[in-house]
Amino acid sequence: MKKIFYPEWINSIPSNDGVLEETQKLAREELKQNGIPKKSSEEWRLTNSAFIKEFFNLPLNSNNTKLKLNRIDNLRRSLVKLEFNNDSIFEANLCNGIEKLSEEEIKLCLSENSIRRKDFYDFNKTINEASNNRLIGFKINSKEIKSLEIDIKAEVSELVPTRVIIIVEEGLEVDILEIIEGSRGASHSHLIEIYIKDFSTVNHAIVSIGKDSAKLMASILVNQEKQSNYSLTCIQKGWTFSRLEQKVIQLNGNAKTNIQGLQIANNQQELATHSRVRFNGPNGYLKQIQKSILDDESHSIFNGMIEVPKIAQRTEASQLSKNLLLSSKAKVDTSPQLKIIADDVKCNHGATISQLSNEELFYLQSRGINIKKANQLLINAFCNEILDNLPIQESTWSLLSKALENIKSQ
Amino acid sequence: MNQKKLILEIKDLYAGIEGKDILNGVNLKIHEGEIHAIMGRNGSGKSTLSKVIAGHPEYTISSGEIIFKDKDLTQLEPEDRSNQGVFLGFQYPIEIAGVKNIDFLRVAVNARRKILLKNELDTFEFEDLVEENLRIVKMEKDFLERGVNEGFSGGEKKRNEILQMALLEPIISILDETDSGLDIDALRIVAAGINKLHSDQKATVLITHYQRLLNEIKPDFVHIMKDGEIIKTGNKQLAIELEREGYENFQNPLDKNK
Amino acid sequence: MTKNSTVSKVLEKTYQYGFLSEVESEKIPKGINEDVIRLISTKKKEPQFLLDFRLRAYKQWKRMDEPTWANINYPKIDYQEIVYYSAPKDIEKKKSLDDIDPEILKTFDKLGIPLNEQKRLSNVAVDAVFDSVSIATTFKEKLAEDGVIFCSISEAVQEYPDLIKQYLGKVVPINDNFFAALNSAVFSDGSFVYIPKGIQCPMELSSYFRINSGDTGQFERTLIIAEEKASVSYLEGCTAPMFDTNTLHAAVVELIALDDASIKYSTVQNWYSGDKNGVGGIYNFVTKRGQCKGRRSKISWSQVETGSSITWKYPSCILEGESSVGEFYSVALTNNKQIADTGTKMIHIGKNTKSTIISKGISAGHSKNSYRGKVHIGAKAIGAKNYSQCDSLLIGDNAEANTYPYIHSKQVVSNIEHEASTSKISEDQLFYLRSRGISNEEAISMMVSGFCRDVFNELPMEFASEADSLLGLKLEGTVG
Structure with missing residues (x-):
């Protein structure tokens, strides 16, 4: 007899009788069936x-999740306050260019995403769908909307499920910044889906900062139509445990994807990025760089998969994982993987694990910089490659600047 | 004077790449013993002409003929054209890592020798042959042990091209911008090599921008190409005029009539 | 269109070692159970400790599941349908080459491994294994002058039981994995090499494995020990006839290098790969592992894998001794419906250990070629260094090339670099070669060899040219 997984817990979650009902039921069933992913599965074998x-x-x-959606114009912030606890979020203060998704549209998104493959158990997503009663779904359909900010902050020891669906209509250019903060034992389960239509550009950044044993599990699911540009920058710092899963699909190829990531870990933190990029058409482009800095007894995991099926001729993809170990008790697991069937492709990947270079440290010291400062300079330089590439003007984003201060003061 | 034999005749050649027309009716006759220079601006179709003659698979011929020694080349594979004695000196010789230069040269030479009904050379015989020819281009032996053009400087690549020309003993050599990227000393070495390899039974076609190469190698004919056509043919004097007055002053006579 | 047809023409090849020799053989009944294991052990007149070893392995094996993690799909193997011991008739009685069935000698002649004294290679000692049994080992006496032991493992069990007892199953424990456990239970023959202290083995040692009968599994076992300051270069070659059924080959190779010792192990694997439609061929599920036990010891694996319908192997190094060195150089070429899942594990345990991985995969036809490797830097491996380079070349648009590197580090003072690329044969390079009169076929073959150059440079001289022509054969349409 199979033991049912956390039955009391699952049964204690209030169920939804609206648009989420079906998804939730399915997810709960799946959670009961499969429970916590087994160590033997490739995707989870390294996770504690x-x-x-x-x-x-x-x-x-x-009901008290603070999720704010801000719209920013010309350096000024005009607040579009969205809260999860009542349905009015869909009506309130939506400015021109942002339109709430109808129930049908949400259902469509949910069903497209819910075609579960039997042999693949998406735990991150399942836990969100099983527990989540609230969802923000909207589409951006005007050039007026240049940048959006989504703040998710939790400060109590609770499980906080949040889900956002964004459809970016054709020919637009949008910056989306998500800032996820957790403290005092809060555990986030965040799910964001972005559909990018033809000829649109989305610069997406997730700056996630935890403290006081906060935890984060997040999934980023992106579907790119042709001639679209998607750039993602993810920063993880301070979580006791965080796991970001990125799944980007170029639906018809002919699109550009850039992914950057930075994981800064210390103490006994475990930070992980699992990314999967799939090219479902020709002429796709991907550049990915993932970095981690590890101190104390921390553990960093990177698992990157690039899939280039036969249809994806003339794909150009590169993936690089760079890891900086600062302590002899920290550990790194990195696995940049390629799966290629198309023959007319250019793909490469690389990984390095190293410590700060003694030569470089010595050079700085010989110029009168003390060792601590020299270390700091080199670590900053390592981070800057990612931070400099944040797709968004730092100055426009007060929260981002604050978050970055926090990161740089490592 | 004896009637000189016709080596290459290009008849009303139209060709292009990916649906874009580049050659728009090229006509050219080359006899044995002749040196021709084809000059023109970037994009005039000079390099395309050389690649089409050598049979680059990316180019499509829409009409016209390339007759080499009474045979139409247009349907032949590139290797067959080479084996018959057509040599293209590349503007940008490609690097092929891992394939040793000497192995490459030996396989190429033996393929040509088969057509010439000469015996195949073994490793030792071939080394002797190469060493003789290395002198022509003033190259060191260690080039042979490296990958084909791998890590060669611009000048070394061009000299490697001339070395191949010497070894393959082609009937016609088409040298695409052989002078580009060379300093004056390297230019002299390359030019001396070309002069040495030219003979009464062979023909040489120089594709070039500048007339400086033509100070070293004296052409019998100079052709000016524009928009995929040869718009003017003259002698060495034409190259000098061109250098002085620039391409602007040379119009397609047909355009003028319009 | 013309291009595609020439490329596919280039890829058509026939297997020139696919002939079957008419040799009378003695087989035991199909299937595996304790009695079969006892029978094998009795036939080989083994001491009790070895029988115990086999029985322990068998018990372990029965409890284990066939691994599925590599996502390699093949029809379920029925282990009761395999013959676990097959030997040419009356093999025990034969004392010299003259007594050996001339058909067998002819077989090895045909394979380019002449065994008789007039014709044999002058600088390579050969151990020839036919189905389950070692047929002959050349130059044994000459090697003995230096104290080098080179013989079949069955013979070593009789002659040097202490060495076998001391080392067998120490690098690859009997319960290491499903196929290693099976091998430990039923292994038939293989080679044994012992290089005493301070000796540089005066000639190349080589084993040649030939599977002849169709329903017999090949479970050879190789053990190489290099004492302090000893060194040896060992080559291994394999072929099999063409059958339309699949034959299982589950070998175990263990290498042990003590202080300052070095072992170079080269393989040219050309088992029958099945036909164009993937019918038949060898399942090559092999466990190879070397232990760099001593300081400054070195183990170098080089392999050219062109055969087998499925290859599944990861020759590995356990870098235990301080400043020990592990190397892995691999070329894997797959065509038609072949599957190759190969790579290495470099386990860095000792200080200042170094490893290098160079892997070249070429996939053509409908084949699937994966590099799977692991670099593990343990907490005590201060100053460990690894460099990995994995390149894949795709020919035709139905082939698959995968790269799965796993890197794990617990050591701050270490350096790990991994690079990988996937590309196809460049049209411009192809045109350049063709414009010099080199045929399309030859040009592709040259470029494939060029792609593999870094690895071929690591092969012993005799093997390098063999590997080159083997790749050529696999790629060329014309086979003599």
């Missing part, structure tokens, strides 16, 4: 399951 179990010991956040 004790961290995941803690998610199920937390009460579910019911």
Whole structure:
């Protein structure tokens, strides 16, 4: 007899009788069936399951999630305040250019995403769908909307599920910044889906900062239509446990994707990025760079998969994982993987694990810079390659600047 | 004077790449013993002409003929054209890592020798032959042990082209911008090599921008190409005029009539 | 269109080692159980410790599941349908080459491995293994002058039981994996090499494996020990006839290098790969592992994998001794419906250990070629260094090339670099070669060899040219 997975916990989650009902039912069933992913599965073998179990010991956040959606024009912030706890989020203060998704549209998105493959158990997503009663879904359909800010902040020891669906209509250019903050034992489960239509550009950044044993599990699902540009920058710092899953699909190829990531870990933190980019058409482009800095007894994981099926001729993809170990007790696992069938492609990937260069340190010291400062300079230089590439003007984003201060003061 | 034999005749050649027309009716006759220079601006179709003659698979011929020693080349594979004695000196010789220069040269030479009904050379015989020819281009032996053009400087690549020309003993050599990227000393070495390899039974076609190469190698004919056509043919004097007055002053006579 | 047809023409090839020799053989009944294991052990007159070893392995194996993690799909193997021991008739009685079935000698002649004294290679000692049994080992006496032991493992069990007892199963434990456990239970023959202290083995040692019968599994076992300051270069070659059924080959190779010792192990694997439609061929599921036990010891694997319908192997190094060095150089060429999942594990345990991985995969036809490798830097491996380079070349648009590197580091003072690329044969390079009169076929073959150059440079001289022509054969349409 198979033991049912956390039955009390699952049964204690209020169920939804609206648009999410069906998804939720399915997800709960799946969660009951499969439970915590097994160590034997490739995607989860490196994850410390004790961290995941803690998610199920937390009460579910019911109504006080602070999720703010800000619209920013010309350096001025005009607030579009969206809160999860009532349906009015869909009506309130939506400015021109942002339109709430109808129930039908949401259903369509959910069903497209819910075609579950039997042999693939998407735990990150399932836990979100099983527990989540709220969802923000909207589309951007005007050039007026240049940048959006989504703030998600949790400060109590609760499980906080959030889900955002964004459709970016044809021919637009939008910056989307998400700032996820967690403290005092809060555990986030965040799911964001972005559909980018033809000829649109989306610069997406997720700056996630945790403290006081906060945890984060997030999935980023992006579908790119042709001639679209998508750039993603993810920063993880300070979480006791965080796991970002990125899945980008170029639906018809002929699109550009840039992915940058930075994981800064210390103490006994475990930070992970699992990314999967798939080219479902020709002439696709991907450039990915993932960096991690590890101190103390921390653990960093990167698992990157690039899939180039036969249809994806003339794909150009590169992937690089760079890791800086600062402590002899820290550990890195990195696995940049390629799966290629098309023959007319240019793909390469690389990985390095190293420490700060003694030569470089010595050079700086010989110029009168003390060792601590020299270390700091080199670490900053390592981070800057990612931070400089943040797609968004730092100055426009007060929260971002604050978050970056936090990162640079490592 | 004896009637000189016709080596290459290009008849009303139209060709292009990916649906774009580049050659728009090229006509050219080359006899044995002749040196021709084809000059023109970037994009005039000079390099395309050389690649079409050598059979580059990316170019399509829409009409016209390339007759080499009474045979139409247009349907032949590039290797067959080479084996018959057509040599193209590349403007940008490509690097092929891992394939040793000497192995490459030996396979190429033996393929040509087969057509010439000469015996195949073994490794030792071939080394002797190469060493003789290295002197022509003043190259060191260690070039042979490296990958084909791998890490060669611009000048070394061009000299390697001339070395191949010497070894393959072609009937016609078409040298695409052989002078580009060379300093004056390297230019002299390359030009001396070309002069040495030219003979009464062979023909040489120089494709070039500038007339400086023509100070070293004296052409019998100079052709000016524009928009995929040869718009003017003259002697060495034409190259000098061109250098002095620039391409602007040379119009397609047909355009003028319009 | 013309281009595609020439490329595919280039890829058509026939397997020139696919002939079957008419040799009378003695087989035991199909299937595996304790009695079969006892029978094998009795036939080989083994001491009790070895029988115990086999039985322990068998017990472990019964409890284990066939691994599925590599996502390699093949029809389920029925382990009761395999013959676990097959030997040419009356093999025990034969004392010299003259007594050996001339058909067998002819077989090895045909394979280019002449065994009789007039014709044999002058600088390579050969151990020839036919189905489950070692047929002959050349130059044994000459090697003995230096104290080098080179013989079949069955013979070593009789003559040097202490060495076998001391080292067998120490690098690859009997429960290491499903196929290693099976091999430990039923292994038939293989080679044994012992190089005493301070000796540089005066000639190349080589084993040649030939599977002749169709329903017999090949479970050879190789053990090489290099004592302090000893060195040896060992080559291994393999072929099999064409059958339309699949034959299992599950070998185990263990290498041990003590202080300052070095072992170079080269393989040219050309088992029958099945036909164009993937019917038949060898399942090559092999466990190869070397232990750099001593300081400054070195183990170098080089392999050219062109055969087998499925290859599944990861020759590995456990870098235990301080400043020990592990190397892995690999070329894997797959065509038609072949699958190759190969790579290495470099386990850095000792200080200042170094490893280098160079892997070249070429996939053509409908084949699937994967590099799977692991670099593990342990917490005590201060100053460890690894460099990995994995390149894939795709020919035709139905082939698959995958790269799965796993890198794990717990050591701050270490350096790991991994690079990988996937590309196809460049049209411009192809045109350049063709414009010099080199045929399309030859040009592709030259470029493939060029692509593999870094690895071929690591092969012993005799092998390098063999590997080159083997690749040529696989790629060329014309086979003599």
